[in-house]
Amino acid sequence: MIAEVAVDCPMKKLNKVFHYLIPPHLKQFISPGSRVIVPFGRQRVLGYVLDIKEHSDITQLKYIHDILDGQPLLDENMIKLGKWMAHRYITSLACCFNAMLPSALKTNAVEKYTVGDNCYDEKLKTFLSTPKALGELIKAFGLSSQDISLYIKRGVLVKQKHYEHKSSQKYIDILQLTKGVTKEDISKRAYRQHQLFEVLKNQKEVVFQKLPVELKRAANSLVEKGVVLKKQKQVFREPNNINIQEKCVISLTSYQKQVFETVSESLSNLKRDSFLLWGVTGSGKTEIYLRLAEKAISQNNDVIVLVPEIALTPLMVNRFKNKFNDNVAVLHSGLSQGEKLDQWQKIKEGKVKIVVGARSAVFAPFKNVGLIIIDEEHENTYKQEENPKYHTIEIAQKRLELSQGVLLLGSATPSIESLYRTEHGEYKLLNLPKRATANEMPLIDVVDMKSELENGNRSIFSKKLFKSIKKSLDNNEQVVLFLNRRGFSTTTLCRKCGFTFKCPSCDLTLTSHDNGNFLICHYCHYQLSKPNSCPSCKSIHLSFNGIGTEKLQKEVQKVFPKSKILRMDVDTMSSKDSYNKVYQQFADKQGDILIGTQMIAKGFDFPDVTTVGIIIADMGLNIPDFRSAEKTFQLVTQVAGRAGRGDKAGVVILQTYSPEHYSIEHSSKYQYKQFYLKEIKIREALNYPPFVKIIKFDIVANQEERVKKEAIEVAEMLKELQKKHQIQKSEILGPVMSARYKLRNNYRWQVMLKTNNMKQWLDILNKYNFPHKFSKGIRVSIDVEPTTTT
Missing domain, CATH: 2.20.28 (Rubrerythrin, domain 2)
Known part of the structure; x- marks a missing residue:
């Protein structure tokens, strides 16, 4: 039997599938999706089995050395997804499969030593009957590094890589009475043993670790006598979540009903549909997510719910767990290694039907995905910045193409590309134009900070913002202040x-x-x-x-000394429970004013927030990126939506130095459609997405002149390929210095390819193994459809 294996090897030029013989003793264990250890040159490396064949055209095949897991980690659809990803994002198969698994399941390669064929030292043979680390070998025999090298060369020692999981399953010891035992089987003088017997008689099982010391001793004695059984039981580590009872929407609005019925019909008829839900902040999108998840589960389908940031995950988990109890798992990089492993296994073993998480949760190992919900679909965080540089929405679409399901994208401010796709039939547009409550959207009052300065106000706060904050505090209401810059x-x-x-x-x-x-x-x-x-x-x-937010906090405390201030940014969110803690404090009204970066712009639903202050609304407009106006509009609209979500009306004070900019003007009036029409005309005139696809090439090296030379070579090679293959409707821009020219002592240039022939370019770049054609010390990174051009 022959296994096709994708090898996880740093020699990226060898980005292809290799054939290996399956040893007879492993035939019944190895199947597609298995992780194996294979010989590769002089070392052993990790590989993924893609297929099993009877024959191979290649002669002199090597045997697979070992299998890493008890069962395959990837099913047929995930293998297909990995192959598609490798081609789509111009990267290796192993890189894609690695991205699908939680970091807790990834392995550490540890160098260990065992005996070679020419070892005749019985003491050394005995010591190395199990592989030992270098330190252990040196300590036991007093060998030098020269001795080790010589022994390896002579075949006395063999150096091998051993793969170990980064994290392991957690087990506890369970005590149970042996069937048929009675009280008479215990000595009358053993008081503690009798005491433990009574406990076990009244309970099905007892956790050994929770017993007091004296009963642990009694337990060990009874285990030795056979009166008590002691066995291990796996426990799943659960992440901490926010403990807030969310208010339930008793009945859906007419708009919500229409949206629910439309998507529900596709779920019932097993249609492969993609929907864009455009709903204003507070319109009840989450309630629709909950009801659609319930519908999907009733049809025995699995559900993936994605949020853009780790910080937002606990809030969404809380809402889903309130409704579905233990039928929900959570996956994101903020969990501990053990928690990730346990949550992943619960999904893999079918113990839950719903997973809520950030970007990587799109790879949740469900067997029957019928619904994927992507909340705040416009966010950049759905794009992976390291290899493989995938976009979560594309992965979700491909997964549902393989398993037949429904994709629902939700946002109050959809991306320009997503709304454009509704106009061209790729997505079906659904609308929630009103809030779920009777409240209107909060008034946004625009303040020109240039005028404030001319009138002698040099404070961070405009007069209007100061008055609004004071009024809210005097009324025992809460305030949110947004500044998208920490420090x-x-x-x-x-x-x-x-x-x-x-x-x-x-x-x-x-x-x-x-x-x-x-x-x-x-x-x-x-x-x-x-x-x-x-x-x-x-x-x-x-x-x-x-x-930055730190200075803003100091100024707020100076102006409003009696107020209790909370801050939420990267600097204050140091532990995995920091977000939960601050959120809970603000929800319990232990804080009057919440200051934060963009992590407070989404998902916050506090009924007592009546003032939202946007300190510098136009901060992102000066970024040299074609999406800067769109991102500014989205942030302003999202932050404004935090005000007036309860019974009290809200107000938003938007401070800006560019009140005339169309992004500020339209966002202050919630005019998304007008903004879209303006922005789409600019994109069309400048030939930017969605009217063209982009592939960005980043060239990085630690020598300034060399990186420039290689960047020129990249551009020339692309032009040669374009000419050779007669690729039409394509434009190669650059090379130019990157906006962040020097990072970590490396210099950066970039080349950008605009094209309407993406498929042809992907075929050619994969065929030529493009990113690996350059000399040592030069890194060429390819980003297919990047979210930013900086």
Whole structure:
């Protein structure tokens, strides 16, 4: 029997399938989807079995060394998905399969030593009857590194890679009475044993670890006598969730009913449909998700619910667990290794029908996926930034193509591409134009901060925002302040000579934290203690310019000293339970004002929030990216939706230096359709998505001149391929320096390909193994349909 194996090898030029013989003793265990250890050159590496064949055209095949798991981890559809991903995102098969598995199931390769054919030392043979690590070998025999190398060369020792899981299953010891035993089987003088007997008689099983010390001793004695059985039982580690009873919507609005019935019909008829649910903030999208999940489960289908950020996962889990109890698993990178493994196994073993999670949960090992819901579908976080650089929506579409199911994308501010697809029949558009309650959308009051400055107001707060915050606090209501930048200040400079403190590895300005007590680079984490003087001119007159959430918190506390302030950003969310804790505190009204970055822009439903302040609304408009206006519109609309969600009316104060910009103008009036029409015309004129597809090539090296030279070569090679294969409707732009030119001592250039012949380009780039054609020390990374061009 022959196995086709995708080898997980760092030699990326060998991105193909290899054939191996299956040893007779492993034939009944190895099948497609199994992970195996195979010889590859002089080492042993991890591989994924794709298929089993009777014959191979290749002679002199090697045998598979071992199998890694008790059962296949990937089914037929996931293998097909991995093959599609490798072609779509121009990467290796093993890279795609690795992405499908939780990190807890991934393996560590540990070098160990065993005896070779030329070993005649009986003591060494005995010691190495089981493979040993290098340290153990040196300690036992006092060998030097030269001795080890010589023994390997002579065949006395063999160095091998052994693969070990990063995390393991958790077991507890369970005690049970042996069938047929009675009280008379225990000595009358053994008081503790009799005490334990009574406990076990009244309970089906007892956890050994929970017993007091004296009863543990009694238990061990009874186990030895055969009176008590002691066996291991696997337990599933559960992540902590928010404990809030969400208000239930008793009856659906007419708009909600129409949406539910339309999607429900596709579920009932097993249609492979894709829907875009465009619903304003507070329109009750989550209630529809819950009811559709219930419908899918009633038809014995599995359900995947995705949210854009880890921070939002506990809130969605809470809502689903309130309805479906233990039928819900959760998957995201914020869980511990053990929690991830347990949740994944629960899904794999069919113990749950619903999984809620972030991006990677799209690979949940369900056998019968019938519904995938992607909430806030417009978010960039659905795009994976490391290999394989997949887009979650594309993966979801492919999974449902393989298993026949329904895709539901939800958003208050759909991406331009998604709405465009509804106009061209790829998605079916569904609308929720009104909030589920009787409340209107909160009024957005735009404040021109240039006018505030001209009128002598140099504060972070406009007069309108100050009054609105004070009014809410006086009425015992809550306030949310949004600023999409963390830290204390963004730039530290010398007021005398203009010197700016920058990261030596990234050539970017350092952000100050802790009231300016240290400066840090948010890319490579380089830190600098608070400078006392300018390193250029020695002046002590330093200025901390710009504002982040930390500085905003300090200013708010100064202006409203009696208020209780909570902050939610990357710096304060240090542990996996930080989000839950802050959310719970604000929900319980232990905080008056919540300050945060974009993680507070979505999913928050606090009825007492009556004022939302957007401190600098146009911060993202200066980013050199064709989606900057769209992202600004989405953020403003999403943040504004946090106000007035209860019985009290809300107000949003939007502070900006660009009130005339069409993104600010339309978002302040909730005019998504007008914004879309304006933006789509600009995209068409500039030939940007959705009117064209983009492939971005990032060229990275640690030598400035070399990376430029290689970037020119990449552009030339693409032009040669275009000419050779006569590819029409394609434009190659660049090379140009990346917006973040230097990061972690590496220089970056990019080439961008615009095309309406994506399939032809993918076929050619995969055929030529394009990213691996360049010299050592040069990294060429390909991003198919990137979310940003910076």
